[in-house]
Amino acid sequence: MEQNPDTPQAIPLSELNRRAAGAINTAPGLRDQWITAEISSFRPSAGHLYIELLEKDSNGKPAARLTAQLWRYKAEILKKKRPPAQMRECLMTPGRHVMLRGDLTFHPVYSIGFTITDFNPEYSRDSTRVQAEIIAALQKEGIYDRNKQVPLPTVPQRIAVISSDTAAGYGDFCGQLASNPYGLKFYPVLFQATLQGPNTSPTVRRALERVAAHRDLFDAAVIIRGGGATSDLAAFDDMELARAVALFPLPVLVGIGHERDNTVLDYIAAVRCKTPTAVAEWLVARGADTLARITSAAKNIAAYVGSRTSGEKRNLDNMEQNIPFAARNALRTATARTERIAAGLPGLIRGRVESARQRLERATRWLQSNAPAKVARASARLDAVPDSLRRAIDVALRRERARLDALGEKADLLSPRSVLARGYSITRLEGRAVRRAAAVPPGSRISIELADGTLTSTTE
Amino acid sequence: MENPLPDTYSKAIAELETIVRKMQSEDCDIDNLAAYTARSLALLKVCKERLLKTDAELQKLLAELS
Numbered sequence: 001m002e003q004n005p006d007t008p009q010a011i012p013l014s015e016l017n018r019r020a021a022g023a024i025n026t027a028p029g030l031r032d033q034w035i036t037a038e039i040s041s042f043r044p045s046a047g048h049l050y051i052e053l054l055e056k057d058s059n060g061k062p063a064a065r066l067t068a069q070l071w072r073y074k075a076e077i078l079k080k081k082r083p084p085a086q087m088r089e090c091l092m093t094p095g096r097h098v099m100l101r102g103d104l105t106f107h108p109v110y111s112i113g114f115t116i117t118d119f120n121p122e123y124s125r126d127s128t129r130v131q132a133e134i135i136a137a138l139q140k141e142g143i144y145d146r147n148k149q150v151p152l153p154t155v156p157q158r159i160a161v162i163s164s165d166t167a168a169g170y171g172d173f174c175g176q177l178a179s180n181p182y183g184l185k186f187y188p189v190l191f192q193a194t195l196q197g198p199n200t201s202p203t204v205r206r207a208l209e210r211v212a213a214h215r216d217l218f219d220a221a222v223i224i225r226g227g228g229a230t231s232d233l234a235a236f237d238d239m240e241l242a243r244a245v246a247l248f249p250l251p252v253l254v255g256i257g258h259e260r261d262n263t264v265l266d267y268i269a270a271v272r273c274k275t276p277t278a279v280a281e282w283l284v285a286r287g288a289d290t291l292a293r294i295t296s297a298a299k300n301i302a303a304y305v306g307s308r309t310s311g312e313k314r315n316l317d318n319m320e321q322n323i324p325f326a327a328r329n330a331l332r333t334a335t336a337r338t339e340r341i342a343a344g345l346p347g348l349i350r351g352r353v354e355s356a357r358q359r360l361e362r363a364t365r366w367l368q369s370n371a372p373a374k375v376a377r378a379s380a381r382l383d384a385v386p387d388s389l390r391r392a393i394d395v396a397l398r399r400e401r402a403r404l405d406a407l408g409e410k411a412d413l414l415s416p417r418s419v420l421a422r423g424y425s426i427t428r429l430e431g432r433a434v435r436r437a438a439a440v441p442p443g444s445r446i447s448i449e450l451a452d453g454t455l456t457s458t459t460e
Numbered sequence: 461m462e463n464p465l466p467d468t469y470s471k472a473i474a475e476l477e478t479i480v481r482k483m484q485s486e487d488c489d490i491d492n493l494a495a496y497t498a499r500s501l502a503l504l505k506v507c508k509e510r511l512l513k514t515d516a517e518l519q520k521l522l523a524e525l526s
Contacts, residue, residue, distance in 0.1 A: 154469035155511065158522070183512050189522045214525060287511055290469050294507050297476040301500050304483045308493060 017108035024112070030104040035114070036123070037066070039096045047072035051091060053100075053114065068100065068114035078118065086121050097234060099123035123234070130237045131264040137239065138268065143246045147270045152251045155287045156219035159188045160211040160250070162204055164195050169226025169255070169276035176280035184287035189218075195225040195256075200235035205244045215249050223265065224255040224276035236263035245269055255279035367404045375401070420451035469510075472503050 024030065040054035049070040057063040090098055099120035106112045138144040163170040170190065177186040191210055193203040204223065211221050236256060242264050245252050251270035255278055256263055266272045273279045375397055426449040427434045434440055440459055448455040479496050
């Protein structure tokens with residue numbers, strides 16, 4: 001067929017795959033290689049075993065995938081070395097972490113895959129079961145809860161950090177503590193350890209020992225590791241390490257960077273956080289919380305003192321203003337009463353005298369008008385009465401009359417008119433009767449009432 | 461009230477909150493107020509310094525461990 005000169009030069013797929021196979025199957029580091037991975041799924045077929053391998057990142061998301069296969073003839077060879085039960089447990093359990101030996105191969109038809117030649121049964125342990133065994137052992141020793149019961153300081157500020165300075169977690173951790181938004185001060189000190197592989201347990205334990213030797217200088221120990229494959233976490237599921245953490249004299253905080261998978265330390269440490277960042281946030285939150293409590297207590301005290309003292313001041317001001325007023329009032333009331341009484345007295349006395357005088361005058365008038373009639377009537381009746389009696393009555397009448405006359409005279413005498421007529425005068429100063437000369441200062445204008453009129457004069 | 465200042469935050473906070481309670485109860489008279497205020501200011505000062513001011517001595521001491 002004619003070829004259009006613009007058509008690109010194409011090779012058939014088989015040629016491409018042949019080239020890939022050539023490259024991959026001869027590249028270094030891909031043959032007879034041990035790898036670690038998680039079993040995502042498996043499928044036996046015609047005596048072969050196809051396994052989907054998976055690796056998850058610290059957030060549980062897939063970071064790598066590969067198909068692996070255990071060919072039947074290879075499986076037959078392997079069975080001589082490994083019991084079938086072990087093979088099944090390690091290779092045919094989804095979620096199991098495995099260590100496999102094999103070659104990365106590219107097959108033009110079956111594409112890329114990992115051809116399994118062996119596996120490490122030691123590695124492929126059921127982490128949940130391993131953890132359960134460790135926990136059970138520690139519970140039997142009675143130390144499972146020990147670290148959780150160590151008193152946790154209110155704000156751990158002096159922190160022994162067991163980590164690796166090459167690990168991503170440590171730098172971020174210190175940075176977060178140093179630049180927290182509350183200005184809280186922390187004092188982290190690094191104690192170096194390996195955080196993956198077979199050296200994890202011994203180096204972390206050694207670091208813990210060093211911290212324990214200076215325990216008075218620290219408030220807490222922190223084990224942090226950021227990132228890394230989840231399969232590396234198996235290194236922390238170690239009996240000796242677990243025991244060391246359980247028995248540690250300071251509270252241990254762990255932040256071994258992973259979201260979904262646990263290590264046994266997560267169950268044993270005093271505080272478990274998901275990541276190193278979460279540990280830093282936890283510490284900062286403790287400080288912020290304490291700061292808030294102190295601040296609110298201070299505010300309460302200030303507010304209370306403020307209101308008490310302004311309340312007391314108001315009381316004092318009130319009292320200060322009220323005292324003169326109250327005193328003045330009392331004084332005024334007392335004075336007014338006294339004046340009223342004083343003012344009333346003369347009137348009272350005059351009134352009494354006056355009413356006595358009036359009674360006397362009435363009696364006199366009555367007698368004067370009635371007595372003669374009565375006497376006449378009585379006399380007339382007397383005429384009907386025997387002489388001695390008449391005489392006695394006469395005498396009595398005469399006595400009465402004399403008394404009446406005397407009373408009348410007295411009334412007369414007492415009445416101001418007759419007093420004045422006899423020559424007495426009433427001297428008045430400022431409208432009031434004067435009784436004593438000493439009460440009249442020289443140069444006073446006085447009035448003198450006589451029976452028929454009034455004179456005015458100035459005293460000398 | 462004890463005279464030496466407490467060495468832990470929890471004791472200091474406990475004392476501060478006790479003072480607040482005492483002030484709010486009707487037993488607190490004006491003379492006590494002055495003493496309580498002085499004490500609470502001292503407690504506040506100590507706590508805030510520890511939380512917010514760098515302790516250079518401590519830093520030096522810890523640096524020697526590395």
